[in-house]
Amino acid sequence: MSAGLDGNWLVRGRPHAARALRLYCFAHAGASAAAFRTWQAKLEPSIEVCAIELPGHGRRMGEAPPDQLLPLAAELTRALARELRAMPQPYALFGHSMGALLAFEVARGLARLEMPPPLRLLVSGANAPQRRPPPRMLHRLPDEALLEELRSYDGTPRALLDEHELMALLLPTLRADFCMVETYHYHPGPRLTMPLTVLAGHADARVSADGVAAWALETAGMSHSAWHDGGHFFIDTHAEAVLATIRASLVPA
Numbered sequence: 001m002s003a004g005l006d007g008n009w010l011v012r013g014r015p016h017a018a019r020a021l022r023l024y025c026f027a028h029a030g031a032s033a034a035a036f037r038t039w040q041a042k043l044e045p046s047i048e049v050c051a052i053e054l055p056g057h058g059r060r061m062g063e064a065p066p067d068q069l070l071p072l073a074a075e076l077t078r079a080l081a082r083e084l085r086a087m088p089q090p091y092a093l094f095g096h097s098m099g100a101l102l103a104f105e106v107a108r109g110l111a112r113l114e115m116p117p118p119l120r121l122l123v124s125g126a127n128a129p130q131r132r133p134p135p136r137m138l139h140r141l142p143d144e145a146l147l148e149e150l151r152s153y154d155g156t157p158r159a160l161l162d163e164h165e166l167m168a169l170l171l172p173t174l175r176a177d178f179c180m181v182e183t184y185h186y187h188p189g190p191r192l193t194m195p196l197t198v199l200a201g202h203a204d205a206r207v208s209a210d211g212v213a214a215w216a217l218e219t220a221g222m223s224h225s226a227w228h229d230g231g232h233f234f235i236d237t238h239a240e241a242v243l244a245t246i247r248a249s250l251v252p253a
Contacts (some may be wrong), residue, residue, distance in 0.1 A: 008060055009079045011051045018045035021119065021250060022091040024080065025051045026099030026106075028125065028233075029177035030170070032058025035096075042243050044251055052076065052102075056173045065176035069184040073102055077109030084115055092120045092250055096199075096235050097206075098181050100126035104218070107192055117194045120249055121219070124199035124242075125232055127211025128218060129186040138178045143171055150174070195221040197249045199242060201234035202227055224249075 010024075011033040023043075027035040033051035040049040054072070056065025066072040084091065095103030100123035107121050127133070138149050198215045200207050216223035226245045230237045 008053060009076065010083070011053050011059070013040040013049055016045050016048070019048040020046040020090065022048045022050050022089055023246075023250065024091060024093050024103075024106075025049060026093070026095035026102045027052070027054075027057075028097035028099055029181060030174045034058055038239075039243065042239075043247060047250060052099075056176060061169075061173075065173045067176040067179040067183075069098075069101060069180040070105060072180065073105035074109060076102065077106050077113065080106060081110060081113050081115050084110075088116075090119050092118045092122065094122040094124070094246065095126075096124040097126055097232065098177055100124055101129060101181065101184060104129060107194070108189060111190070111192060117192070120195050120197060121192065122197045122199065122246060122249060123215060124235055125201065125204060125207065127207050128214035129184075130188070130217065131208075131211040131214040132184075132186070136182070138182065143168075146171065146175065146178075191217075192219040193221055194219060196223040197245065198223065198225045199235070199245060200225065200227050201230045201232060201238075203229070203231040204234065206232050 023039075025033075025036045025039070027033065033053040036049055036051040043049065053060055054066065055063035093103040093107055095101070103121060103123060107118060111117060138146060141149065196215055196219045198212050200212045212225050212227075215225075228234045228238050228241050228245070235242045
């Protein structure tokens with residue numbers, strides 16, 4: 001994949017004549033644009049996968065990771081607006097867990113700038129922002145306690161968590177990501193206008209049926225919930241089913 005139009009924010013696949021829709025993807029806490037590295041080959045050529053690379057993640061590990069979500073969303077909104085003005089094309093937004101909150105706030109920001117709305121907002125592995133449980137403030141834990149919490153998420157290989165030198169490098173980014181999520185405050189605002197697809201895992205203890213259903217309150221458009229097998233990281237363990245849901249949401253039958 002190559003760097004995108006707007007500096008280091010975007011990682012995208014090679015140009016293709018069939019590209020008709022951009023899918024901007026926002027990863028979960030601790031992850032980078034590489035979380036979506038296989039999606040381009042598995043989705044239709046008409047969909048261009050554009051993965052967001054945050055400071056302090058992936059290719060941007062040398063930069064300080066942000067620890068406040070709303071300022072980051074505002075900066076991302078401006079970056080995407082510049083991209084969309086320079087290269088107008090239909091687009092959609094997808095985000096998982098922390099990425100779902102970012103994608104939602106970016107959609108709101110683009111609406112405030114009176115940009116063309118995404119064809120669809122896809123949010124995954126997250127309760128609606130107005131139905132989030134009280135934060136546990138994991139970002140304040142000592143290193144070893146935070147690592148133990150990460151083991152319970154089953155999203156990071158145990159062997160990696162036991163690599164102390166590597167985790168010493170990654171923990172500041174993970175801690176900043178948890179801080180972003182745990183200090184985020186939802187502010188009511190105008191409803192979005194685009195249709196919404198909400199993906200969730202049946203075994204994900206971090207979401208609830210009510211929290212998933214409440215996403216419908218955030219849009220005047222249609223809202224559809226798609227439940228999948230698996231826990232919080234069902235987008236990895238059941239990737240084919242997830243991509244089928246995305247495909248059905250974006251590609252006309």
